[in-house]
Amino acid sequence: MPFLELQALRKQYAGTPLLDSITLTLEQGELACLLGPSGSGKTTLLRLIAGLETPEAGRILLAGEDITPLPAHRRGIGLMFQDYALFPHQSVAQNIAYGLEVQGLRGAALRARVAEMLELVGLQDFAKRDVLSLSGGERQRVALARSLAPRPRLLLLDEPLGALDRTLRERLLDELRAILRRVQVTAITVTHDQEEAFALADHIFILHGGRIMQHGAPEELYRQPAHPWVARFLGLNNLYPATVVSDDPPEVTSPLGRLRLSLSLPSPGTRGWLLILPWGVHLTAAGPDTLTALCETRRYQGGHYRLRLRTDAAELEALVLGVQPPALGERVHCVFDPAALRWLPDVPDLS
Amino acid sequence: MRGQAHRSLGRELLFLPPLLFLLLAYFYPLLRMLQVSAQWGALTWPAHLGRLIGFTAGQALLSTLLTLLLGLPGAAAFARYEFPGRRWLGLLTGVPFVLPTVVVAAAFNAVLGPRSPLNALLLTLGLPTLDLRYSLAAILMAHVFYNLTLVIRIVGTFWAGLDERLVEAARTLGASPLRAWVTVTLPLLLPALGAAALLTFIFCFTSFGVVLILGGPRFATLEVEIYRQTVQYLNLAAAAVLALIQLGFTLALTLIYTRLQGRLTRPLDLRQAEGLRRHPRRGEALALYAYLTLLLAGIGLPLLTLVLRSLAEGGQYYLALFENPRRSLFYVPPVTAVRNSLSLGLATTALALLLGLPAALALRQHQRGWLFDALLMLPLGTSAVTLGLGYLLSWNRPPLDLRGSPVLLGMAHTLVALPFVVRALLPALNAIRPALHEAAATLGAPPGRVFWDVDLPLSWRALLVGALFAFTISLGEFSATALLTRPDWPTIPIAIYRFLGLPGAANYGQAMAMATLLIAVCVLVFIVSEGLRPPESTPL
Numbered sequence: 001m002p003f004l005e006l007q008a009l010r011k012q013y014a015g016t017p018l019l020d021s022i023t024l025t026l027e028q029g030e031l032a033c034l035l036g037p038s039g040s041g042k043t044t045l046l047r048l049i050a051g052l053e054t055p056e057a058g059r060i061l062l063a064g065e066d067i068t069p070l071p072a073h074r075r076g077i078g079l080m081f082q083d084y085a086l087f088p089h090q091s092v093a094q095n096i097a098y099g100l101e102v103q104g105l106r107g108a109a110l111r112a113r114v115a116e117m118l119e120l121v122g123l124q125d126f127a128k129r130d131v132l133s134l135s136g137g138e139r140q141r142v143a144l145a146r147s148l149a150p151r152p153r154l155l156l157l158d159e160p161l162g163a164l165d166r167t168l169r170e171r172l173l174d175e176l177r178a179i180l181r182r183v184q185v186t187a188i189t190v191t192h193d194q195e196e197a198f199a200l201a202d203h204i205f206i207l208h209g210g211r212i213m214q215h216g217a218p219e220e221l222y223r224q225p226a227h228p229w230v231a232r233f234l235g236l237n238n239l240y241p242a243t244v245v246s247d248d249p250p251e252v253t254s255p256l257g258r259l260r261l262s263l264s265l266p267s268p269g270t271r272g273w274l275l276i277l278p279w280g281v282h283l284t285a286a287g288p289d290t291l292t293a294l295c296e297t298r299r300y301q302g303g304h305y306r307l308r309l310r311t312d313a314a315e316l317e318a319l320v321l322g323v324q325p326p327a328l329g330e331r332v333h334c335v336f337d338p339a340a341l342r343w344l345p346d347v348p349d350l351s
Numbered sequence: 352m353r354g355q356a357h358r359s360l361g362r363e364l365l366f367l368p369p370l371l372f373l374l375l376a377y378f379y380p381l382l383r384m385l386q387v388s389a390q391w392g393a394l395t396w397p398a399h400l401g402r403l404i405g406f407t408a409g410q411a412l413l414s415t416l417l418t419l420l421l422g423l424p425g426a427a428a429f430a431r432y433e434f435p436g437r438r439w440l441g442l443l444t445g446v447p448f449v450l451p452t453v454v455v456a457a458a459f460n461a462v463l464g465p466r467s468p469l470n471a472l473l474l475t476l477g478l479p480t481l482d483l484r485y486s487l488a489a490i491l492m493a494h495v496f497y498n499l500t501l502v503i504r505i506v507g508t509f510w511a512g513l514d515e516r517l518v519e520a521a522r523t524l525g526a527s528p529l530r531a532w533v534t535v536t537l538p539l540l541l542p543a544l545g546a547a548a549l550l551t552f553i554f555c556f557t558s559f560g561v562v563l564i565l566g567g568p569r570f571a572t573l574e575v576e577i578y579r580q581t582v583q584y585l586n587l588a589a590a591a592v593l594a595l596i597q598l599g600f601t602l603a604l605t606l607i608y609t610r611l612q613g614r615l616t617r618p619l620d621l622r623q624a625e626g627l628r629r630h631p632r633r634g635e636a637l638a639l640y641a642y643l644t645l646l647l648a649g650i651g652l653p654l655l656t657l658v659l660r661s662l663a664e665g666g667q668y669y670l671a672l673f674e675n676p677r678r679s680l681f682y683v684p685p686v687t688a689v690r691n692s693l694s695l696g697l698a699t700t701a702l703a704l705l706l707g708l709p710a711a712l713a714l715r716q717h718q719r720g721w722l723f724d725a726l727l728m729l730p731l732g733t734s735a736v737t738l739g740l741g742y743l744l745s746w747n748r749p750p751l752d753l754r755g756s757p758v759l760l761g762m763a764h765t766l767v768a769l770p771f772v773v774r775a776l777l778p779a780l781n782a783i784r785p786a787l788h789e790a791a792a793t794l795g796a797p798p799g800r801v802f803w804d805v806d807l808p809l810s811w812r813a814l815l816v817g818a819l820f821a822f823t824i825s826l827g828e829f830s831a832t833a834l835l836t837r838p839d840w841p842t843i844p845i846a847i848y849r850f851l852g853l854p855g856a857a858n859y860g861q862a863m864a865m866a867t868l869l870i871a872v873c874v875l876v877f878i879v880s881e882g883l884r885p886p887e888s889t890p891l
Contacts, residue, residue, distance in 0.1 A: 050789075050793055051792070051793075052789050052792070052793070071792070071797075072789065072792035072793050073791075073792045073793070073794075073795050073796055073797050073798075074795075074797075075793075076795070077793060078793055078794070079789070079790070079793040081786050081789070081790055083786070085784065085786035085787050085789065085790040086790075087787060087790070087791075087804075087805065088809070089808045089809055098791070098794050098796075098804070099794030099795055102791075102794055102795040102796045102800065103795060146790075146794070147793070147794070150794060150795060152793075
C-alpha cells in the first residue's frame with residue numbers, strides 16, 4: 001500500500017480546470033517533487049494535499065485513510081509556505097512552538113522539542129529573536145523548523161528556496177536535503193526550477209496544464225523524455241519532426257537527414273519527433289556521413305562549450321569539451337552518437 | 352488561484368447579528384418614517400419649504416467654497432513643503448474634526464460673543480463691542496473650522512503623490528509656474544478636490560448642532576427644522592417628510608462621492624510622498640508661514656478662548672459641575688450628565704465591538720461582501736436627527752415603548768459608531784495574509800483558535816482604535832440624543848446645550864467647563880489612536 005495516494009483529483013477555478021485527473025502515489029520516506037512552469041497547477045495540487053483547497057472530484061489517501069473530507073488542521077500534514085508565512089507577532093521560538101502548543105505540548109517537553117528543532121536548522125542562538133529581524137535564509141530555516149516541529153506525517157514545501165538569491169540558494173539546497181533525510185520525513189517539494197528539483201527529490205512529477213506529463217527519477221527523465229514538451233522544458237532543444245523510414249535497421253528521416261538509431265521504432269511511416277541529446281553531437285573532420293553547419297553562438301560554461309550550430313535546414317545545440325572550440329561563423333562538421341538519439345511519439349502539443 | 356476553500360457556514364453566520372441590528376435600528380425606523388410621512392397632507396405644512404432647502408443648500412455651498420479656498424493652500428503646504436513642526440501642525444488640523452459639534456459651537460460662541468478677546472480689546476480702546484453670534488458668518492466660520500482638515504488631508508495626500516516631473520515637463524515646455532499649476536496640477540487634483548468638496552458639502556448640508564446653537568432662532572437648516580417640528584411643534588408627519596427630503600439629498604450625494612472615491616483610488620502613477628517635500632524658497636517662505644500662522648490661530652483661538660473662559664473665576668465652574676443648586680424637578684446636577692455619558696459610551700463601545708467584529712470578520716476577503724459593506728455604511732449617509740425621529744416613530748408602542756429610554760440612545764449611538772468600528776478593523780484584518788491562517792491550520796490549529804492566535808494579536812491596535820472611536824462618538828453625539836433623551840437623563844452635550852441657553856455667567860462658565868472636559872477626552876483619544884496606527888512593517 002502506498003503511503004500517499006492521489007486518485008483522479010480534479011480542481012477548477014472559474015470554469016477552467018487547474019488540475020485534471022491527477023493520480024499519483026508516493027512511498028513512505030520518499031522525497032518527491034512537483035516540477036512545472038508557473039500556471040501548471042503545482043501549487044494548487046500542494047494546497048489540495050494540505051487541505052487548504054477542496055477538490056471537485058477524486059480522493060486523497062494518506063496511509064490508507066481517506067483524508068479528502070478532513071480540514072487542514074486535522075490532517076497532520078506540514079506545509080512550508082513559499083514566503084514562509086511566519087507569525088510576525090511571535091519570536092523565533094514561539095513560531096516553532098506553535099504547532100506543538102496546538103497539540104497540547106507544554107513545559108519541559110515543549111522547550112526540549114523547540115531546542116531540538118533550533119539545533120536541527122542551526123539557529124540555536126536565535127530563539128528569542130524577532131522574526132522580522134531575520135535574513136531571508138534565517139526565515140527559511142525557521143519556517144522549516146516550524147513545519148517539522150509537530151512531526152508531520154507528510155511535509156509539503158512550496159518553492160522552499162524561491163524567495164532567496166542564487167548564491168544562498170545553492171548553499172541551502174544541500175542543507176535542506178540533508179535535514180529532510182535526517183528527520184526521515186516523507187516530503188513533496190513544489191518548484192519551477194529543475195536544479196532545485198533534481199537536488200531535492202528522488203522522484204519528480206512534471207506538471208503541465210494541470211496534468212502530470214511524466215514522472216520518474218531525474219536521470220530517467222533526462223534519458224528518455226516522454227513528450228516533446230517535456231524535452232523542451234528540460235532544456236533539450238534538439239527536437240525535429242521525423243518519420244520512421246525502417247524499423248530494422250531502425251532509421252528515421254528528419255530535417256537533419258536520414259539517421260540510424262540504436263533503439264526499436266514503430267512501423268515505417270509513423271510520424272513523431274527525433275531528439276538528439278546535446279552530448280551526442282560530435283565535431284569531426286569532414287567525411288561522407290557528416291553534416292555541415294555554421295557555428296552561430298558559443299558560450300563557455302566552465303569545462304565545456306555550448307554551441308549553437310545552423311545547418312541548411314535546422315538549428316542544433318552541442319556540448320563540446322576541449323580546448324579548441326570552433327570560432328563564431330566557422331564551418332564545422334558533425335556526426336551524431338546513435339546512443340544519444342531518441343524517438344518521441346507525436347502527441348498533441350499542449351503548450 | 353488563492354482559495355476560498357473554507358467558506359464555511361459559520362462564517363456566513365457572522366453576518367447575522369449586524370444584519371439583525373441594522374434591521375431593527377435602521378430599516379424598521381426608516382420604514383415607519385415613510386409610513387408616517389404619508390399622513391402629512393392632512394397636517395400643517397412647515398412654512399417656506401423652498402426657503403428652507405435654499406438656505407440649507409446655500410450655506411452648505413458657501414461653507415464648502417470657503418473651506419476649499421482656505422484649505423487648498425494648506426494641502427499644498429503639507430504636501431509639498433518641509434517646515435519645522437510639520438507633523439504636529441498636521442495633527443492639530445485634524446483635531447477640530449473629532450470634536451463634538453456642541454463643543455465647536457460652544458467654542459465659537461465664546462470667541463464671537465460679547466466677552467470675546469476681540470471685544471475685550473475693543474473695550475479697552477473705548478470702542479463699541481460686537482456680538483457676532485447668531486449670524487450666517489458664525490455658521491460659516493464653524494463649518495470651515497470643522498471641515499478644513501478634510502480638504503487638507505484628502506487633497507494634500509493626493510497632491511503629495513502627484514509626480515512632480517509632470518509639472519517640470521510643463522515648465523520645460525514653456526509654461527509659467529501659474530500656468531503649469533492651472534493646466535497640469537489642478538486638473539490632476541480635481542477628483543480629490545471633488546471628493547473633499549462633496550464630503551464637506553454633505554456634512555454642512557446636514558449640520559445640526561452648529562446651526563442650532565450658533566445660528567439662533569433666525570436660521571434653520573432642514574436638520575434643525577426636523578428637530579423643531581418634532582420637539583417644539585410635535586408635528587411628526589411634517590418632520591418625517593423633511594427627513595425623507597434630506598435623506599434623498601444625502602444619499603444621492605453620498606452615491607456621487609463613492610463613485611468619485613473609486614476614481615481616486617485608481618492610481619495616477621502615484622509616487623512615494625516622502626522625500627519629495629522641500630524647504631520653501633525665500634519668496635515662498637513668507638506666504639507659507641503667514642498661512643500657517645493663520646491656520647494655527649484659526650484652530651487655536653476658539654479652543655483656547657473656550658478653555659480660558661472655563662478656567663475663569665479660579666476654576667469654580669468645574670467645582671460647580673458637582674453641585675445641584677436649584678433642586679428643581681427637571682434640573683439634574685451636571686455630574687449626572689457625565690455619569691450618563693460615560694455609561695452610555697461604555698455600552699455603545701461594547702455593542703459596537705460586539706457587532707463590528709463579526710461584521711469585519713465576515714467582510715474580510717468576501718467576494719460578495721460589498722453589498723453588506725454598503726448596507727453597513729448606509730447609516731453614515733443618514734443624519735442622526737433623522738435616525739432619532741425614526742426611533743421616536745417606531746419604538747413607541749407597547750410592548751416596546753422605548754421612548755425616553757436610554758436603550759434607544761445606545762441603539763442610535765451604536766448605529767452611528769458601527770461604520771467607524773468596521774472601517775477601523777477591516778484594513779487591519781485584510782492586511783493579515785491568508786497564508787498566516789493557512790500556516791496555523793497546517794500546524795493543527797482549528798479555525799476558532801486561528802482567530803485567537805493570529806487575528807487578535809495582529810489586529811488589537813485596530814480593535815482598540817475602533818473602541819476609542821465608538822466611545823468618543825457616543826460621548827459627543829448630540830443630534831439623535833437631543834431628540835431621544837428624557838429631560839432628566841441628559842448627556843454631556845445636552846447639558847452643554849442647556850447651559851448655553853440659560854442666562855448668567857455661571858451657567859455659561861459651566862458650559863465652557865464641560866466642553867473643555869470633552870475636548871480633553873477627544874484630543875486624548877485622537878492622539879492615542881494616531882499613535883496606534885500600525886508602523887510600516889516588512890511583510891513576512
